[in-house]
Amino acid sequence: MEFIGLYPTWFEPSLGSGWVVGIIATAHVLFSHTSVGAAIFFAFLATLAYQRNRPELLTFVKQYGLFLLVFAYVAGSITGVGIWYSTTVASPRGISALIHSFVWKWATEWVFFVIEVVGVYLVVYLVGKVDPRTHLRVTWIFALSSLATMLIIIGILSFMLWPGKEIWFDEGGYLNGFYGPNTFAQLAMRMAFMLTMTAVVGGVVASRIQDLALRREITRMLAWLGIVSAVVGTALFSWYTSTLPEHAHLVMQARLPDWFSISLIAVLGGIIVYFIATLLVPRMLTPAVAGVATVAILVFGLWPEEVARESIRKPFVAGEYLYSNQVIARDVPGMGIRSEIPVIQEHGLLKTHVFLPEGLREVAPDNAAQVGHAIALSMCSNCHSVTDTGMRPIRNYLGGSTDVARIKTYLLGALATGNTLYMPQIPMTDDEAEALAVFLASLNDPELPLRYAQERAGIARSDDAATTSKE
Ligand code: HEC
Numbered sequence: 389m390e391f392i393g394l395y396p397t398w399f400e401p402s403l404g405s406g407w408v409v410g411i412i413a414t415a416h417v418l419f420s421h422t423s424v425g426a427a428i429f430f431a432f433l434a435t436l437a438y439q440r441n442r443p444e445l446l447t448f449v450k451q452y453g454l455f456l457l458v459f460a461y462v463a464g465s466i467t468g469v470g471i472w473y474s475t476t477v478a479s480p481r482g483i484s485a486l487i488h489s490f491v492w493k494w495a496t497e498w499v500f501f502v503i504e505v506v507g508v509y510l511v512v513y514l515v516g517k518v519d520p521r522t523h524l525r526v527t528w529i530f531a532l533s534s535l536a537t538m539l540i541i542i543g544i545l546s547f548m549l550w551p552g553k554e555i556w557f558d559e560g561g562y563l564n565g566f567y568g569p570n571t572f573a574q575l576a577m578r579m580a581f582m583l584t585m586t587a588v589v590g591g592v593v594a595s596r597i598q599d600l601a602l603r604r605e606i607t608r609m610l611a612w613l614g615i616v617s618a619v620v621g622t623a624l625f626s627w628y629t630s631t632l633p634e635h636a637h638l639v640m641q642a643r644l645p646d647w648f649s650i651s652l653i654a655v656l657g658g659i660i661v662y663f664i665a666t667l668l669v670p671r672m673l674t675p676a677v678a679g680v681a682t683v684a685i686l687v688f689g690l691w692p693e694e695v696a697r698e699s700i701r702k703p704f705v706a707g708e709y710l711y712s713n714q715v716i717a718r719d720v721p722g723m724g725i726r727s728e729i730p731v732i733q734e735h736g737l738l739k740t741h742v743f744l745p746e747g748l749r750e751v752a753p754d755n756a757a758q759v760g761h762a763i764a765l766s767m768c769s770n771c772h773s774v775t776d777t778g779m780r781p782i783r784n785y786l787g788g789s790t791d792v793a794r795i796k797t798y799l800l801g802a803l804a805t806g807n808t809l810y811m812p813q814i815p816m817t818d819d820e821a822e823a824l825a826v827f828l829a830s831l832n833d834p835e836l837p838l839r840y841a842q843e844r845a846g847i848a849r850s851d852d853a854a855t856t857s858k859e
Contacts, residue, residue, distance in 0.1 A: 389736070392728040394714050396743040397766045404779035405478035406698070406712075406770060412470040418585060418686050420538075421578065425586030426456055427504070427534035429613065430511060434527040435485045437646030438520045444602050446515045449527075452593045453512035459589070461505060469802050479770070481714045482548075484707040489565050489707070490544050497540040516769040539575060540580075546570040548706045549697075557709070565707070574629040580621030584659060587614035588685050591666070591678030604670040611667035618659045636700040639810050643699050648692065655689045660764065666709030684697040702771075702810035711768045711812035729813060736817040737763060751819040753844030757837035759820070760827025767814050774831075783831040790833040792840065796825035 398405050430449050437445035475483045487494070507530030512521050543552075543566040551557065552568030587610040594610055597603035629637075662681060666673045705712045709720050716728045731740055738749045738759065744766075748759045764774050764782065772782035787793055799814075799821045806813025816824065830836045 390731050390740060391742050392715065392731055392740045393481065394741050394743065394766060395480045397769060399765055399769060399774075400478075400778075401721055401773075401775050402777050404769065405474075407779045409471070409474045409478050410691075410694055411696065412467050412474055414686065414690050415468035415645035416464060416471055417690050417694065418589075418682075419460045419467060421582035422455055422585045422589045423460035423464060423504075423508075424534040425579075425582035425584075426452060426460070426590070427508075427531040429583070429586050429590070431527050431531035434511075434524055438524055443516070444599065448597065448602070448606055450512050450515045451597070452590055453508055455593050457508060457512065461508060465505075479705050479712070479714065481710055481716075485706045485710050486544060486548070489547065489560075489562055493540050493544065493562065493566065495561040497537050498531040499688055500540070504537060505528060507533060524558075529812070532844055535579075538578065542575045542578065543567065543571055546574050548634070549701045551707050556719050557718075558722050560720075563724075569631040570628070573624065573631045575630045577621055577624040580617045580624050583617035584614055584621060585685060587611070587617065587663065588659070588678070588681050591673050591681060592675055595673045595675045595678050596737075604696075607666055607670040607673050611663040611670075614663035615660055615667070618656055618663070622656050632700065639700050639702055640696075642809055643702070646695060648696070651688065651692060655656075655685075655692075658684070658688075699810070702755050703808075703812040705770075713767050714770070715767075715812060717812065728845050729815060733815040735821055736816075737767070737815070738820060741766060751823045754841040756823040756826040756840060757830050758827075759823040760825065763816075763820060763824045764827055767812075771811075782828065786832065788832050790829045790836060792822070792825045792829050792836075796821045799824055812854070 400408055430453065433445050433449050437443060437449070462536075476479075507526065510526045511523075511530050514526060518526075546552070546568055547565050550568060550570055551565045552571060553564045555561075556564035590610045590613075591607070594603060594606045599608060632640075699709070701708075703711050704717070707720075709716060709718045709725065711717050715732070716725060717724065718727050718729075728740075738744060738751070744762060748755060748762050751759050761774070764772075768774065768782060772780045772785070774782055776783065786795065799816060800818070802808050803811060803814045804816045804821065826837060826840055
């Protein structure tokens with residue numbers, strides 16, 4: 389018997405595993421983007437400081453650098469490791485797919501990351517302690533290695549959405565997977581917005597500068613940085629969406645709520661208004677105002693952005709071949725990968741999934757709901773929470789239905805055939821669909837499994853009676 393390569397499912401009851409990853413990742417985007425943006429801003433400020441002999445600008449670099457050490461580097465490293473931990477349990481094959489394609493890219497990224505972390509210490513502590521040329525060089529090395537980490541990660545992020553070139557499926561080759569039409573558009577857009585984040589977070593430090601004239605000057609500088617980068621980023625956003633695959637556009641139309649583009653415009657408009665205000669009245673900028681602006685960017689800008697990025701690659705989690713529920717969806721000859729769909733179609737999930745309690749491999753009236761629960765955990769819970777809270781609670785999508793037959797028809801008609809836009813094809817035997825339907829119906833009617841078992845047992849008995857009397 390052939391088995392499929394699913395791992396045990398990590399079930400997180402209150403948020404859903406997807407949201408745990410999402411929350412950690414969103415925080416990480418804020419920390420990492422701010423630190424890369426700041427590195428470039430520091431290089432600019434240091435160059436200005438040494439050319440025009442303005443040591444007070446270096447004082448600001450030092451203060452902002454110290455702040456970033458905690459804000460971006462400590463918290464960024466912790467959330468970075470958090471992404472590895474959470475994705476390894478939530479999406480083990482997703483992370484495995486990326487490692488198999490990009491292990492050396494990642495190793496390279498870590499080299500630059502080490503330079504970056506050492507660099508930020510050097511930039512902060514060497515101000516005034518070494519000659520200007522050396523310090524300026526260190527600042528530029530820091531900026532360029534920060535940017536390099538970004539460049540490398542973007543290739544991997546765009547691969548998750550869409551392997552760079554179609555030929556990758558047949559031939560493999562990491563450059564084929566890495567560079568695609570989406571890579572540079574995404575890099576450019578993120579570079580613009582990371583400078584916006586640098587300007588927003590920088591306000592927390594700038595607003596505490598003692599020297600009034602310097603505070604005003606830096607506040608204005610940050611405001612210009614924020615305005616220009618937000619406007620450029622918005623323009624680049626249209627470039628970015630134009631490079632997305634057609635499927636992503638369909639999903640966006642079907643899935644993203646109507647308010648999504650309105651809220652996007654509101655957030656960008658809000659940022660620009662905020663910076664125009666601090667440009668005109670720099671003393672408006674206080675640590676509290678800057679802190680609120682930072683949280684607002686996180687909640688209203690980055691969270692929806694991450695949710696959208698996650699949505700548009702549905703039903704895949706990586707490389708357009710691995711479904712979010714960890715099943716391999718297609719052959720990838722270039723990587724020696726075979727689709728698992730035919731195996732499931734032939735033998736069913738219960739017979740081919742290794743990590744399933746033995747008592748649940750056959751469907752019977754009294755274990756149907758339990759079997760259905762197990763199927764839902766491994767096939768649906770990556771995208772739908774199976775409790776009442778968290779990510780897309782599955783119960784909300786059933787229209788309150790408790791009709792086992794109807795739900796089963798839907799499962800066999802839409803999911804088993806792959807006839808949906810954003811969900812994987814989930815082949816099911818008739819028994820499996822029945823079991824899953826009993827479980828789904830029980831979400832709206834907890835007594836149902838008991839009645840179902842009794843009714844079925846009754847039917848089985850009367851069938852027996854019918855056969856006996858015929859004999
Ligand atoms: C790849 C992620 C993913 C997986 C896995 C997944 N779904 Fe969905 N499902 C979605 C999305 C996205 C929607 C649409 C949500 C929306 O429009 O808000 C959806 C919608 C639905 C709907 C509403 C009908 C529809 O077509 O919009 C039902 C019912 C449903 N899912 C059941 C299931 C069941 C049962 C499973 C497991 C056997 C499952 N889903 C697995 C992502 C997924």
